Amino acid sequence: MSNISVNKLERGMIIDSDIFSKRGSLLLYKGFKIENPDLVSIVLRRNGINSVMIKDDETQVSSAVKESDRISQKILQEVAAFKEEFNKIVEDLEEDIENFTQTKDISKIRELDRGVELAKESESSVLTIFQLVEKIKNDGSNKYSDILQVSLISYSIGKWIDLDDAQLKELSEASMLSSIFALSDVDYENIHEIKGADTVSKAVLQSAITSRERNDGSGPMGLTNEQIPIYAKIIAISEIFYALTTNNEFYERMSVFDALKIMQSEYMSLLDTRILYIFLHKVANKYIGSTVRLSDGTSGVIVFVPENEVVLPFIKTGEGQIINLQSSQYKNNKIIEIL
Known part of the structure; x- marks a missing residue:
């Protein structure tokens, strides 16, 4: 491999290591084939990157192709395993919720901690939890x-704000319980x-009860800002994002980036x-x-x-064309589906 100045990049060159911005965002992944060197050069220079590692010869290119095939096969296997475990949990969860609806007894819910277990198991997957969830949605949800x-x-959000393992477990349980309460028409006044x-812990119960509260006091209990538990604030973001990106009785599913x-634009005053x-x-x-x-x-x-416009990513087509959704050329184009 060779260290090449970003000003000397050429079409067909292959990036030999992941490249990140100063804030830790992935700019280019290892194995990325450069189709538009001018665009790549601009992106890298904007992020203070003056040189990159490039693969040297056809042997390495062939190796990269083989590695890509191996990763593709691994993804297929991981998705299949994830779906199998996911469906097992949901099957048991359905029985638990029916028991809870009849008894209003939280102890009848055996699956509250299965969410965090599945999340931990998925952390080593090639795909992210969000991508795996998208695979489930594409198969149809209930x-x-x-x-x-x-x-x-x-x-996932809890991980991003550095909650520890004990807090992540409570967060996952609170999220499950919040949804179960809503599905079972629990009367919070009683x-x-x-x-x-x-x-369950007091934090789990309180967060499950208050996840529909909003920072401006427009929730059912009128709680505002610091009165709302942190787990409830996270669950609120998760529920809204999920609702926007899933078909439901109120509106059709929209793409992740539209959501x-x-x-x-609409939730900054309502959420943390x-x-x-x-x-x-x-x-x-x-x-x-x-x-x-x-x-x-x-x-x-x-x-x-x-980083300046996260809802408008760059897309690479099968023909190698780079589509910049921020440009005037593509201003009327948008992502409608993640496959």
């Missing part, structure tokens, strides 16, 4: 699988009637600003490498997410 998916998203409350745009900001910038980068379909019918892979 009210029981929705509960587990929101819990997985909540876990929450004292709920049995088995001593089987991020809505959250950026610090956590929402971290979420918006982190989640967009979790879809780098995902195949997407654009509104004009073009398909391609997300290869770069600009």
